[in-house]
Amino acid sequence: MIEMQSAIVQILIALFGFSLFGTGLKYIFSPHYRFQLNKKKFEEKQIGIENLHEIYQSQIDSEKKLPPFVLDAQVNACLGTDKYDHRLIFLLIKGNFADIEQAAKSILDAWPLLDITYQENNIKITQPFELKNIKNTRNNILYIYLLLSIFLISLIWTYKWYGSYIIAISICTILLMIACIRIGSRLTTILSVDRILHKE
Structure with missing residues (x-):
């Protein structure tokens, strides 16, 4: 057995x-x-x-x-x-x-900040904004993201001030941070393909 x-x-x-x-x-x-x-x-x-x-x-x-x-x-x-x-x-x-x-x-x-046009055997990547404006906007978004991060951390210490609104405030802050990340990554993509934009 x-x-x-x-x-x-x-x-x-x-x-x-x-x-x-x-x-x-x-x-x-x-x-x-x-x-x-x-x-x-x-x-x-x-x-x-x-x-x-x-x-x-x-x-x-x-x-x-x-x-x-x-x-x-x-x-x-x-x-x-x-x-x-x-x-x-x-x-x-x-x-x-x-x-x-x-x-x-x-x-x-990165669309619509970058647009791709296919022409028979060729391709053209274009963007509607000046690179200087894109750099400034990306830097501003980075500052906003850092401020939102600091604010989110401060919510832990000051949650009593916000009472029952703490969850809604936290969710809104996180959503704004996600939006900053998405927009910032698209702007960074435009800057990374800068050499292609100048060649075209």
């Missing part, structure tokens, strides 16, 4: 080891397993970026240009997503951005 229970336990342990839950536990408790997964992920990303650069170089060097639908399919395969037009990715490669996919995401998220 004891041997049978032991055998059942061994079988359950073996099955548990192959289960999704077992994989999750292995991910949580095994740093080596996490390292191997991350290494594999970054190796795949590296291969995709290298292939992307080869596609870009062959498109520049070759007289026979590939049609847009082929380029889009190749770029999608390299990045593992179909969110980005190949013209935007190629422009960012030309601008020598370190993280192409993140830069493309930031530019798309």
Whole structure:
């Protein structure tokens, strides 16, 4: 009877080891397993970026240009997503951005402060405001964010002054801080693509 229970336990342990839950536990408790997964992920990303650069170089060097639908399919395969037009990715490669996919995401998220116009095989990124105004606005938003942070921290010490309104005030303050972060990140994106805006 004891041997049978032991055998059942061994079988359950073996099955548990192959289960999704077992994989999750292995991910949580095994740093080596996490390292191997991350290494594999970054190796795949590296291969995709290298292939992307080869596609870009062959498109520049070759007289026979590939049609847009082929380029889009190749770029999608390299990045593992179909969110980005190949013209935007190629422009960012030309601008020598370190993280192409993140830069493309930031530019798309910056609309309407940044506008992308696709013209056949070309792309133009435009922005309606002067860069000086954008810098000043971003700095002002940073100051507002810092003031809101100080105010939110002070609510902890002075909550008795606000009574039952403390929760509503806290929520409004946090929402304003989130708005500052979102607008500030978009303005920062415009400044980061400044060299592209001047080239166009």
